[in-house]
Amino acid sequence: MIHMQFGIFTVGDVTPDPTTGREPTENERIKAMTAIALKAEEVGLDVFATGEHHNPPFVPSSPTTMLGWIAAKTEKLILSTSTTLITTNDPVKIAEDFAMLQHLADGRVDLMMGRGNTGPVYPWFGKDIRQGIPLAIENYALLHKLWREDVVDWEGRFRTPLQGFTSTPRPLDGVAPFVWHGSIRSPEIAEQAAYYGDGFFANNIFWPRDHFKRLIDLYRERFAFYGHGTPDQAIVGAGGQFFMRKNSQDAVREFRPYFDNAPVYGHGPSMEEFTRETPLVVGSPQEVIEKTLSYRQTYGDYQRQLFLVDHAGLPLKTVLEQLDLLGEILPTLRAEFAKGRPDTVPDAPTHAALVAKRDADLTDPVSA
Template sequence: MRFQVLTIVGHAPHPLTGELAPAADRLAEVVDTGVAAEQLGFDGYAVGERHAGPFLSSAPTVLLGALAARTSRIRLLTGVTVVAVLDPVRVAEDYATVDQLSRGRLELVIGKGAEAGHFDLFGLDESLQWEYQAEKYELLRRLWREENVSWTGRFRPPLKDVTTVPRPYGGRPPRVWHGSATSLASPELAARHGDPLFSANAVQPREAYARLIAHYRERFEAYGHDLRTAYVGAGSGGLFIADTTRQAVALFRDFYEARVRQSHRPHLEGRPGYNTPFRTVEEAVEHGPHLIGSPQQIIDKILGYHQVYRHDLQSITVDSSGLGLPQQIEQLQRFAEEIAPAVRAAAPTTLWQEAPGDDRATDLPTAHRTADDRTAERAGDRTAG
């Protein structure tokens, strides 16, 4: 198992005290947490993207650029890049820049996003969200894999002989995951292209996500891809570790249940993927994805999900716990020292065995491989002969 820390940079008043940190302080915390995650041995750090609601994650490329400058080893991911509302040309340019700054440590997780309001904000028709996502991702793939791209589609003006710059680091595009929460559309798109899947594993029962993952693996194989590369990630909600589960429940109860009330959106009642059904902390511990409890309770819970999902990457979130930054770092340290080693040993994976940049996509048109790629291939041919 690999582990990443995810932030969607929430910026709502504390549900118990009403306190609201200045935006500058909140953004600085995001970068400081990423630095700490690297020091503690986490494999990845992910920044979400939201354009509606109480969040400060509308410009994840800026935050990832800052993280690239402050870190040197940890992989940098998105969670998710809302490609459905964005121009693929701009996505290709912005994230290739981050990829260059981080020297190949970038990976995207794309999705249609978890906020219904962003389609109106960008003047888009929400009923076409899956069509937007499929077409824009197809174009992004071409822009990162080819030069002199000519293209015509439904949702943006045509392109003629376009080469986006900078090119991805090393001439190979970053790995792209597909965020999956409620629809079979994302697992289908991921399977078609042989890409990994990232299950939200957030506000629905486990069975709902298991259905999406099973569909992904079935279709991945049907499209002719090697199932050994059908990597799956899974979210988890918030993290709160205490010496015993009883202590964790007692300490976290008031905050958790106040946050559920604060974040409830009546206008989205009944729409899957928005309002959590786990209204009490006991329900969250017993049935929800939150990692609340003793180290052993959390180990057992992650491995319980792994029995169902067979996932390779576990995402955790620590900044939705109501704790200050020093306490959040302490939680990450406890996870890294008391939980991660046991889960890694019990659930091995081949994901990210190579150094960042070395495990990139190789399905590039021959004419567009870099000179270094072609030189290495010729050397390999000589050795084989």
């Protein structure tokens, strides 16, 4: 079993390279994302996750299409999302799309629910952003039901009722894909993850870690409150961000123009301020190891670490070099995170583990 999964996530931005001024085409960016996923498996990473966006300058509007292509080209990689928009997508379509992907990928699928952070998307899909939290709660309640009940009768506020409805295909082996609930600010989402006993992912790349520690602590406390186990048995994931070179000074010099011009944080705090306050680390492999290990001190033992590596106009060649370097430090990260990890802390979720737990619960319903 893998105690902890390491992987990468992409937001799929199309951003000009500030050192050359060249902007990739949408086709180039999509092909780059798939190349990055294949490289992730090659260097020994466990997870590739894509965002979902429906507005320029982003390209990943159809995550399951991309992940289905990657599934056909990989053997071990878990295919996930760094956001599946539970607010603006129809839960019925999510249920169908990800169950289909689950079958095609032989179970190497999970997904992360999110509300999205782009206001105009809501009316494009006939929704009201002011209902963001209620939409997230109601839509996920329906999705959860669709994957677990063969015939569903359902009525809610935000979509037409369902009568005698069966979502097809049914989940592989009768076990739904594992779900993470991602949030950067909403205690309601931490509460939702805890209620269902699902995973909680703190996408902590832009804010100080103390903010996310409060959300994770809340999730752990409520996970125990709902009877799913002790707080340290809750399933936690965290975001991260790095740019590394063998020599720290080289990393700082090379990444600075990308940082300074990045759409998401350029023209704001300095790179040095940002690396002090957030998970971003720009430096040597040893510095990346040390910063990543420090999350454990803040959040406790957790199950999934995803890094953002392909944004801000970084060329594909550079991103692939970053993944080679990550592959080199991966054995150290695995070994260090395993040290002193209590036996009570669950391993990272996989389809095989979920099937085994389901089967064990069926034979011993008292422990279920």
